Amino acid sequence: MAVLAVLALAVVLVFVERAYRVFEVQISGLILSVITTSGVEVVGERETVYFGLSGATPLGLRMTPECSSVFMLLPLFLVTAIMLWFRPVNARRLFFSLAVSALAVILVNQLRVLAIVGLVNWLGVDEGYYWGHTLLGSMVSVLGGAITLVLFVWLSTRKTKQVA
Amino acid sequence: MNVNTLKVLLSITQAFALTMSVAFIVYVVVIVVPYLRRKPAPVGDPADFSWHFFVPCRDEQTVIRETVRYLRATFKHAHVWVVDDDSEDRTARVVRSLWRRNGGFDPYLHLVPRRRPEARTGKGDALNAAYQELNGWLGEDARRDEVVVVVVDADGRPAANCLEVCAAEHLFGDSGIGAVQLDVRMSNVTTPPLRKSWISRAFGLKLAQMQDLEFRTAIAAIQTSRGFTGTISMGGNGQFTRLTALDSIAGDTAQPWRGSLLEDFELGVHLLTAGWRTGFTPDSHVAQEGLYSLRRFLVQRTRWGQGTMQCARYLRRIWDSPHVSTLGAAEMMYYLAQPWMQLLGSLLYPIPFILLLVSTAGDPAQVWAWFSEGAWILFAIYGSFGLLPFIVWGPIYQVKCLRNKNILRGIGMGMAYALYIYTFYITSWRALFRLVRGRNGWSKTRRNTEHTPGVKVALDS
Numbered sequence: 001m002a003v004l005a006v007l008a009l010a011v012v013l014v015f016v017e018r019a020y021r022v023f024e025v026q027i028s029g030l031i032l033s034v035i036t037t038s039g040v041e042v043v044g045e046r047e048t049v050y051f052g053l054s055g056a057t058p059l060g061l062r063m064t065p066e067c068s069s070v071f072m073l074l075p076l077f078l079v080t081a082i083m084l085w086f087r088p089v090n091a092r093r094l095f096f097s098l099a100v101s102a103l104a105v106i107l108v109n110q111l112r113v114l115a116i117v118g119l120v121n122w123l124g125v126d127e128g129y130y131w132g133h134t135l136l137g138s139m140v141s142v143l144g145g146a147i148t149l150v151l152f153v154w155l156s157t158r159k160t161k162q163v164a
Numbered sequence: 165m166n167v168n169t170l171k172v173l174l175s176i177t178q179a180f181a182l183t184m185s186v187a188f189i190v191y192v193v194v195i196v197v198p199y200l201r202r203k204p205a206p207v208g209d210p211a212d213f214s215w216h217f218f219v220p221c222r223d224e225q226t227v228i229r230e231t232v233r234y235l236r237a238t239f240k241h242a243h244v245w246v247v248d249d250d251s252e253d254r255t256a257r258v259v260r261s262l263w264r265r266n267g268g269f270d271p272y273l274h275l276v277p278r279r280r281p282e283a284r285t286g287k288g289d290a291l292n293a294a295y296q297e298l299n300g301w302l303g304e305d306a307r308r309d310e311v312v313v314v315v316v317d318a319d320g321r322p323a324a325n326c327l328e329v330c331a332a333e334h335l336f337g338d339s340g341i342g343a344v345q346l347d348v349r350m351s352n353v354t355t356p357p358l359r360k361s362w363i364s365r366a367f368g369l370k371l372a373q374m375q376d377l378e379f380r381t382a383i384a385a386i387q388t389s390r391g392f393t394g395t396i397s398m399g400g401n402g403q404f405t406r407l408t409a410l411d412s413i414a415g416d417t418a419q420p421w422r423g424s425l426l427e428d429f430e431l432g433v434h435l436l437t438a439g440w441r442t443g444f445t446p447d448s449h450v451a452q453e454g455l456y457s458l459r460r461f462l463v464q465r466t467r468w469g470q471g472t473m474q475c476a477r478y479l480r481r482i483w484d485s486p487h488v489s490t491l492g493a494a495e496m497m498y499y500l501a502q503p504w505m506q507l508l509g510s511l512l513y514p515i516p517f518i519l520l521l522v523s524t525a526g527d528p529a530q531v532w533a534w535f536s537e538g539a540w541i542l543f544a545i546y547g548s549f550g551l552l553p554f555i556v557w558g559p560i561y562q563v564k565c566l567r568n569k570n571i572l573r574g575i576g577m578g579m580a581y582a583l584y585i586y587t588f589y590i591t592s593w594r595a596l597f598r599l600v601r602g603r604n605g606w607s608k609t610r611r612n613t614e615h616t617p618g619v620k621v622a623l624d625s
Contacts (some may be wrong), residue, residue, distance in 0.1 A: 017172060065171045071179035083494065086483035090490060134541040142549060145186040157491035 003085045006098075010077035013070055020070040021047040021063040024106070028061070028113045036117070051117055057125045061113060069109035072145070076101050076152060083156060090156070097155030101148050108144030112137050174515065181512045184505060185549055191498070192553040198392070199385035200564070204447050208331030214306075215242035215327055216298055217314045220290040221259075222249040224318035227453075229258050231318055236262075236272060238324050242314075245298065247276040247290045250283035274301070287400070288421035288430075291315060295410060296418050311407035312336060315428075320401045321351060321451040329448035330404050342409030342440025343432065346402030347384050347447075350376035350454035357456040371461060372454030374584040377577060380446075380565045381557040387444040393495040394488070396442040398432040402450030405431070409440050426471025433478045433496070437485035462591055469503045469588070469595035476500050506592040554582035 013020065022044045029042035029049045039053030043060075050060040065071070080098045084091060116132035123131065217235055221228055228246065235244045248256040259275045276297045278290065295313070302311065312330070316322060326346055330336055335344045353376045357368035390396040398405075410420040413434040422430045432442055455461045479500060483493045524531045535543075558578020562568050 014172065014176070065168075065175040066178060068175070071172075071175045072183070074176060075180055075183040082497075083490075086479065086493065086497075087490060130538050134538040135545070138542060138545045141182070142186055142189075142545070145182060146190045149183075149187055149190050153491075153494065157489070157494055159489065 002088065002091055003081045006077055006081040006084060010074050010081075013073060013077075017065060017068065017070045018047070021065070021068045024068055024070075024109065025049040025061075025063045027106075028063075028110060031110060031114065032117060035114075036121075049113075052121070057120075059120055059125055059129070061116065067109075069105045072105050072109075073102055076105070076148075079152070080156075094156050097152050100155055101152040104144070104148040104151055108140065108148065111144065112140045115140055174519070177512045177515050181509070181515075184509060184512075185546070189549060189553055192556065195382075195385040195389040196556065196560070199381075199388045200560070202388055202446070205334060205445070206332055207325070207328040207447070208333060208335070208337050210327035210331045211241075212310065212331055213327075213336060214311045215239065215314060216311065217242055217244045217316050217322075218247065218291055218294045219244065219316050219318055219320075220247045220249060220287050220294070221251060221255050221318045222284065222290070223251045223253045223255060225251070225253040225255045225258055227319040228255055229262065231316070231320065232259065232262050232273065234321055235316070236270065238322075239327060241272075242327070243272050243274060245274045245276055245294045247278065247294045249278050249290045250280050286423055286425075286427065288419075288423055288427035291421045291427070292419040295414070295420060298407075299418065308407045308411060309339065313405050313407060313410060315400065315403040315405075316450065317401040317452055319453050322346065322402060323448045323450065326402070326448040326450070329445055332445075335443045335445065336404070336406060338441075340441050341406070341443050342412075342435045342438075343398055343403065343405040344443040344445060345387065345396060345398050346404070346445060347449040348379040348399060348402055349449045349451045350379070351451040352453050352456075359456075367458075368456030370580060371458065371584075372456055373577070374581055375454040375461075377557060377561045377565075377581055378584070381561045384444075384446050388446070390495065391444065393492040394441065395436060395492040395495050396432070396444045397499075398428045398435075398442065400428040401452050403428055403431070405435070406440075409435055409438075412438050412440070424471050424474040425467050426475055429471065429475055430478070433475065433482060436488055436492075437478075437481055439487040462587065462594070465588060465591040466594040466598065469506075469591045470598050472500060472503050473595055473599055476504075503588075503592040503595060506589050507596060510589045510593070551579070551582050554585050555579055557581055 025047055026042050026044070029040050032049065032051050033040040036051060038051065038055045039058070041050040041053060042048070043050065046060075046062060047064075048060045048062040050058055052058045076098060080094050084094050115136045116129060119132035119136060120128035122128060217239070219228070219231065219235075232244060232246065235242070246255075246259045248259065256275060256277060259273070263270050263273045263275065274297065276294050278284075278293055282289070298311075298313070302308070314322065314326075323346075330344050330346075335341055350372050353369075353373045355369075356365040359365045359368060387396055405420075413431075414420040420431065420434070421427045422434070424430045435442060455464060479497060482488055482496050485493075488496070520531065555575060555578030558576065558581055559571050559574030561577060562570060562574030568574075
């Protein structure tokens with residue numbers, strides 16, 4: 001039952017991926033409005049966050065399906081479902097590790113967006129976006145993905161402390 | 165299919181491809197560290213145990229004489245049990261001639277003859293025959309917990325120190341240890357094959373060196389890290405098992421080895437799920453011949469891949485066992501998933517390249533602009549991440565195993581190793597086709613010394 005629920009949740013995510021992307025840009029807008037002062041606007045219909053609005057070079061970042069973290073959650077759901085199927089007794093631990101790791105995936109993608117924004121502010125639109133979207137963005141994705149996987153494996157497989 | 169659906173599908177494949185790649189990078193980092201930090205462990209007294217070498221043979225006349233001579237000369241108090249699996253050559257005759265020596269009989273050499281239709285049904289069955297013979301020979305009063313069975317290939321050369329290494333306190337000196345696997349090396353890494361063209365000789369030698377690199381670095385590292393997950397697996401050569409451990413899984417039919425193509429891994433699964441612990445030691449090794457022929461190599465790896473696929477049936481048993489931790493079960497599942505992930509990867513990884521080709525054909529100028537304006541960095545990054553987990557073993561092999569500081573040569577070896585590993589994408593597909601067609605016979609790869617022009621490179625049962 002729990003296995004089916006996890007798989008169903010993964011399928012639902014695919015169907016609501018656009019709403020998820022809107023949610024992601026809204027979070028980005030929220031974070032940017034806290035840490036920057038140059039004006040931020042989120043346009044949900046276009047899954048886009050605009051920043052630097054009061055400056056000379058405002059820029060919009062669109063959260064496309066390829067840039068979103070929504071599909072990065074699917075492998076986690078799949079592995080959770082498999083482990084749940086084989087050892088249902090670990091359900092609580094698995095749900096906890098899935099929740100923490102999913103949160104990490106979402107945060108890593110936000111970090112990637114912030115890295116692009118930071119580089120655009122630092123190096124200008126052309127060069128900043130160029131390095132932010134390619135090199136730094138990819139590095140953040142890979143390293144963040146690695147940290148997330150380690151976190152998931154550690155949380156889902158660690159031994160319970162024996163009570164004396 | 166509209167554009168958005170296509171984008172979603174592409175993003176899903178991209179997410180799975182990235183996750184699989186990142187998982188592999190993390191896995192390599194996790195196994196490299198304990199491998200590099202490991203120090204040699206203390207040895208024990210071989211006299212505390214009774215050692216019995218099992219040598220399964222199916223048409224092994226080209227190698228068995230030297231192997232038996234080596235085993236008898238190196239391990240004078242160990243028994244050697246040669247299982248002749250109804251060989252069609254002179255294997256049995258060679259063993260009998262070695263048995264009758266100096267006008268008497270060698271009490272430490274035993275021939276276990278098998279005849280069809282019982283014979284030639286798989287390596288596991290051959291080993292079970294030796295196990296049953298040993299049981300009869302030992303009698304009822306034997307201290308079976310002090311008896312150790314060693315499986316060696318017909319061309320295997322266990323190092324002279326292997327018994328004292330395996331007798332150590334942390335290995336068979338620990339009564340909870342049921343089996344120990346030795347490090348495996350290739351004996352012919354400096355001997356080129358006898359072939360006419362220099363390219364063919366160089367290729368054959370490099371292939372043997374790649375096998376040596378693979379066993380002494382990547383596989384040894386995997387086994388070392390399995391010490392932490394409690395899931396060290398057994399190999400087909402240099403496999404030491406306590407007799408009581410074999411007894412515990414032999415069942416009423418006295419058959420501890422089962423019928424999959426990966427009977428060695430299968431044995432380890434049965435031991436672990438029965439509550440035994442397994443060990444691995446790189447302090448000693450068994451040497452075997454690396455294959456020179458690419459065709460024979462592909463056949464061997466197809467068999468291994470198919471065996472791994474067959475062993476997926478043990479997943480439920482592994483996860484249900486109270487003796488296997490969740491981390492251990494996850495590790496074994498990851499190992500058993502490898503051929504399936506290679507199949508999936510071979511479908512997923514080319515998708516972006518196919519799309520790129522299609523786009524290039526449609527508008528080459530735009531694709532070139534996209535590529536030169538930054539996309540090349542993505543290619544460089546993901547190409548590096550795809551290759552580095554393999555290339556890293558080259559310098560490690562060069563420095564740690566060959567004691568040579570030529571790092572450039574090590575990087576070259578690592579790049580060759582990356583190419584070598586990519587052959588697994590071929591063998592996994594071949595294994596799947598064999599599995600689907602129900603061809604589960606024992607494909608015994610022919611030895612380098614067997615010259616068989618125009619005939620099959622492997623023998624099916």
